[in-house]
Amino acid sequence: MIRSLSALFTAAVAALASAAAARSAPPEGTPPPARIAAALTEDVVEIRSDFAGAELVVFGAAEGLEDSDAIVVAVRGPQRDLRVMKKRRVLGIWVNAAPVRFEGAPTFFAVASTAPLEQVASFGALRRNQLGADHVRLSAPETERTETLLGVTGVTVSELGPEIVDYREAVVRARSRLGLFAEDPDGVERLEGGLFIARLALPSGAPTGDYNVDVYLFRDGAPIATRRTGLTVAKAGIERAVFDLAHGQPLAYGLLAVIMAALAGWAAAAVGGRR
Amino acid sequence: MVQIYLPIAEISLNLFVLLGLGLGVGFLSGLFGVGGGFLMTPILIFLGIPPAVAVSTQANQIVASSVSGALAHWRRKTLDVKMGLVLIIGGVFGSVFGVQLFSLLQRLGQIDLVISLCYVLFLGVIGGLMLVESVNAIRRRRKAGGSRSKARRKRGLIDTLPFKTRFPVSGLYMSVIPPLAIGFFVGALAALMGVGGGFVMVPAMIYLLRMPTSVVIGTSLFQILFVTALTTVLQATQNQTVDIVLAAILIIGGVIGAQIGARFVQRVPAEELRAALALLVVSVCLKLAWDLGAPPPDLYELIEARGP
Structure with missing residues (x-):
């Protein structure tokens, strides 16, 4: 174990040199004063008959990391369509009604950080980078239209009005119950020399497919460096x-x-x- | 704590809980001579297995539990093959219909509700009737051998139907329409509820078709065997909801439990046994009825598109 970890450290530091060759475009970030490298101890999680969940360990190194900086690691699972129905009482029986279809909703969404997210970043930065259960992108295109509101063009408005919030909260609540949506403000541990380690739980109900692991370096409420790596969960x-x-x-x-x-x-x- | 990941249900459950469940339900089915699907399916759903997987896998499990019974009746010749075949033909259409209906209800997001309603309705009616009947039987026996008057209703509608044929083993000459209809109905139930349907078919055969009691159980098992086998194949091909790993675990527990249960039968008097089964059926019914009306733990329900 220790040898493999030190190998990873070496790999992570080596990766820093070639951080420009990121696997795919990072979601947001300005070009370096600071750079980040990250790797998973296992980039394939195999679901076998004794699978009862797994721990994802993300290792990384941040160049130019300052004490006031925060590191956030977000793991997002494959997106799938989802219907949410609200129960109504009909003749004394609870019946599913009023379906809302969410397109491409993430099936897994876990965020680990060095500090609580609201201390790490501004509301806008969290929303733009979809960090945290309140900011996960859940769009229901059939209930949405774009309008011009208060002189701002292209504002997305839900025809359900404030009710759509209840539906979104229901998705977060149900997924959180299964451990599929999670936030851990102590999930990232800072080590010496700009190195860090993040631990996230993958529950037994985790869907199969390709996951994205995004590592963000936040300074003064804004992301100054990001790094994306991939993870595959397969039977x-x-x-x-x-x-x-x-x-x-x-x-x-x-x-x-x-x-x-x-x-x-x-x-x-x-x-x-x-x- | 040995967890086992079920590849189709896509959840991880405790192996011993599942084995114990198979054993317990198998024991009851051996004791009472019922399939046990009506107990197993709600428990599987309660454990978190998707209803579609629970119902389809249960059909597969019933194949195993009906084989041994049907074989025994075959050897003892207490089985009306002709009547069974007519019931199977009805059952084939019923099963195809039931599987389609299941898919439709699943798309509409109403499958859980319909399954629960079917259970409450059928378990309530059957359990209630059984309870009344067995309590009366116990009372009669306590009154020191009261006369068993069998007031049979006069035959009406059934005798007027066409396509009459002879069922020599049952000693009946009747239209094929009623057994076809019963077979259809039971086949649809098997696909929709994950039960064999014996609890509906046996009373229907006795009271509607007037079949001799001696061949009723064997013939119903014969029909259940083929209809649940077909349902398994249909669910597997159309919905991919049969979990063979879950089925295997339940079957192992079930066959062992059934053997133990069958050994217990001789020690318990028949009427008390039937009353106990009736109580069991009624309590499952009440539990499900309560859940339908009680405030749900979460007002919203997520219905996922089953991904690749």
């Missing part, structure tokens, strides 16, 4: 084989399930009958 081993068969060869899979069940029932009857 492996038997889990993978079963899932692939179920989706690739559904008929064979269904027949296999029936044959397995029939054999088990027959075997039980044979054993039980003999006794």
